[in-house]
Amino acid sequence: MPSPSSETPNARRAFWRGYRNALPFVLIVAPFGLVFGVVALEAGFTVSQAMAFTIGTYAGAAQLAAIQLLTEQAPLAIVIFTALAVNARMAMYSAALAPHLGQAPLWQRAMLGYFMVDQTYALSAIEYENRPRMSLGEKVAYYMGVAALVWPTWVAASLVGVIAGNLIPDWVPLGFAVPIAFTAMIGPMLRTMAHVAAALMSVVAALLLSGVPYSLGLILAALLAMGTGALVESWMVKRGTWT
């Protein structure tokens, strides 16, 4: 992580502004990291495996999806493909941030890429829009300010989850923790009717196709659901009901 003190005063200010703006997200990232740690432990991961996974991939929903499919004995290729599908939105973030950050040196762009999560993307996109005169250095510094809070929070919470998972009493129904965690994620995702339609198609198709071997049914269901979401969105655009 570049030290903010080696940059200009404006970049230093941007770094700390990013750090401060990320503070509310600690309340979301930390419990989620705990859940991942506990679930990884329950699935039979060692501490080093769980930490390598959480640092290497650094994307909670995809990590939980991969663990869920691993425990269902899905083939490795399906595990990877499905979990990466959860992360495919990152390519969209990357495309959205490229006009702002694309001129940074290659090593910086690689670093920005690694730290790209929902929070760094969302906060930076808003900041760059609100302050169109930010320099490249300030933009990078702001982004890294967000990352400097979110990343350590995520990693530390995962570690606490793995270590503390053993202390959770037996009556807490952990076996159902992953479906609960995923279901909890769905509600806030349902921002438009297009999202609702995609979610419904995903559920119905996944249930109907659950007999398809190698968990391929889920991938087919996801493709149908993506198409449904995009289709409903384009209808809404045509009818002028898309905001």
Next chain:
Amino acid sequence: MSATLTIWVMIVLMAIGTFLLRFSFLALIGKRELSPRVQRLLRYTPVAVIPGLMAPQIFLPELGESMPDPAKLIAAAVTLLVGVWTKNVIAAMVAGVAVLALLSYLM
């Protein structure tokens, strides 16, 4: 492949694959743009994958059972509704776990 090796291979491939997705357009220095049609599809990836991933866990009966577990159905419904209502993942999670714990205590 042993279970340990499978986990490590997955960890490495997930790290590489996720990094490539994140780096993709930053690597191209903004020279290329994603077509609006592709962006429109990508917007729905999480909401297309995650509900389908958990639906069989909730709605299909477990091995040896003929009916889905009503406690899980109720807990999942509460989790979803609290999530829709509060837009807060953690509040929804806590509500779901609390309901599930209560129901498994009562039943």
